[in-house]
Amino acid sequence: NKTQKISLISIPRDFYVRIYGTKKGKINEAYETGVLRKNGLGFTKKLVSRITGIYIDNAIVINFSSFQKIIDDLGGIDIELDQPFTEKTQWGYEFVLPSGKNHLDSKAALYYVRSRFSSSDFDRAQRQQKVIMAIKDKVMELSLLSDPVKTLGILNTIRSNIETDLKLWDASGLIELSGDFTGNEKVKRFVLTTENLLYETHMQTEFGNLYVLLPKGDNLQGIKELFQSILK
Secondary structure, three states, rough: OOOOEEEEOOOOOEEEEEEEEEEEEHHHHHHHHHHOOOOOHHHHHHHHHHHOOOOOOOOOOHHHHHHHHHHHOOEEEEEEEHHHHHEOOOOOOEEOOOOOEEEEEEHHHHHHHHHOOOOOOOHHHHHHHHHHHHHHHHHOOOOOHOOOOHHHHHHHHHHHHHEEOOOOOHHHHHHHHHHHHOOOOEEEEEEOOOOOOOOEEEEEEEEEEEEEEEEEOOOOOHHHHHHHHOOO
16 A cells, blocks of 8 residues: 655665675665666665565666756756855865755756765765755746656656656656655655664675675664654
8 A cells, every 4th residue: 555655765875785695795786786687676676675674666776967967957956054065175176065045056966965075975865865855846846747748858858867667758657656746745854874773894805894884783673674664
């Protein structure tokens, strides 16, 4: 049964898991491993389902160029910052966003979500969630989901860069999808971090001494219970 609720939960890229068989690695290896096995999307869905205890019906894989194209087509996005954000070295110059309301073009949005050196990966996940919600807000503001023709115009410019098993490329699929996202209920947001369900350690691997994140208790029970509770 559909709960008609939306949750946004981030799993950090350094989370160390059994990928398949006896092969272990960070979860950010999952999609590429699946591609090599001729099923990137399906493989990743099964892995995330095993970790979370939640069946994953559908998935979308989006690359950076299509991420930027979406934001360009939307005319940029708006985010509100409680404090200034600064990335001093990663982009070859000091990238700064002031506190308060910021209008981001696609380049600024990409820098904001990809910046790594000025903060932790957990902070980056929070920023990524903020941008996802800003994209959602802009789509709603423009009423794109109520106009499948306009929406298809945007999606057709990026469809070559998106892999999904959702029915995004036909009007009926868009109408059905829009019905799931037009409710007023607040989106639940959560990031797995060392402050809740994970701990930091190092693993000796064939690639050397690797920094990883593992689940507290060295089992997935806490993570599965989280997903069960947050998606109720």
